[in-house]
Amino acid sequence: MVTLEENGSKVAMGKVSAELAVTPGTATSMVKNMERDGWLKYYPRQGVSLTRKGKKVAMNMLRRHRLLETFLVETLGLDWSEIHIEAEELEHAISEKVLEKLDEFLGSPRYDPHGHPIPSKGGTIQRPSSQTLQNCDAGITVRVESILDQDSDFLKFAREKELLPGKAVSVIKSEKLADVITLKIDGREPFSMGFRSAEKILVV
């Protein structure tokens, strides 16, 4: 959803239709309605970009989503691999009033359990790192910022390997041709992962 239009550029209709799991024709029709209502600007055959108004509600939805995820893990003790889907529903049902009470109760956290920054009430959000594990050279040590993939199984795998936000990761080797990177976290056994997966880990 929201995650698509982070940057200022246009999102292709194909992405929209795939993300919303509707046919391309339906996506076009939806997007036209949303333009009519002022949420976004639609450039036929190019894509859509959020208006200021649209960006505002998108940020607010991201705030809802991430505060809820934090609550589900911190307060109720759910696993970080299962909270995304739950928050996806709850974010639409929670009122502004309850949301702010929740924020207060949680102590205004800045990051959700996946390491994603939580937008402020005003709608500003901390820019994420542009580095991923994929573009890290052998020998250096980095700190995990966040996990991009919301897939439940991938998150379980990441926790298993202790690939968690805040953790220090040493890059043992990075083999471009073989498309694989080998890592070491704390005193644990080194392990390898493909670039495809490494790209899902944001680091600083």
Added chain:
Amino acid sequence: MVTLEENGSKVAMGKVSAELAVTPGTATSMVKNMERDGWLKYYPRQGVSLTRKGKKVAMNMLRRHRLLETFLVETLGLDWSEIHIEAEELEHAISEKVLEKLDEFLGSPRYDPHGHPIPSKGGTIQRPSSQTLQNCDAGITVRVESILDQDSDFLKFAREKELLPGKAVSVIKSEKLADVITLKIDGREPFSMGFRSAEKILVV
């Protein structure tokens, strides 16, 4: 919603249509769909009654609603006059898993902030008192069980008068003809209320 079909008898279509705020024709159509799906039995021109299956999900929804109300007051500190509407939305968005975690977190409360019993996970619920303040004679002292009305302003009034679940209330006088009852709670000033309002307070 659910509150209508507590007893085993039929609910008139007029009630259904009013409660759902749709035209009578729409109510008829909805009810037919729900019968097709097995949620209720529809007796044309008489009304509807829940099937076992329907009663089960209704009880579950009541459990959701009341646990959420409890959470909103106990954990987030919202006022009891504003939680009903909030819970009305959230009850549809919360999953079974999150609900049970919430129940655990709250310590499996038996009553919500209005004094309403919370159905067990299995769907059983404690029978409410059949006494209201309206049918209390002068001189006796009763304990408030619950407030039936969900209206925000009425709830604010009740709290103002300390007419809260668990409180002991002495009936100073009850004047049938004048349709008014006079009450005293703790050491406070006595006050009066009409039978219409007194009927909204369940006591034991």
Added chain:
DNA sequence: ATATATACTTTGATTGATCAAAATAGTAAA
């Protein structure tokens, strides 16, 4: 530059929710 493939938009149809108005059944009054 031409042809082909891909991404996207349009069109036309279907479905479901809803309403207003007309028809009907059941109830109360005369």
Added chain:
DNA sequence: TTTACTATTTTGATCAATCAAAGTATATAT
């Protein structure tokens, strides 16, 4: 019993969401 009233159901129409299939524009390959 007949009439009148009220609650409910039916009917016919509208609207929004969605899809499949057909048409069109743009990018890519030859």
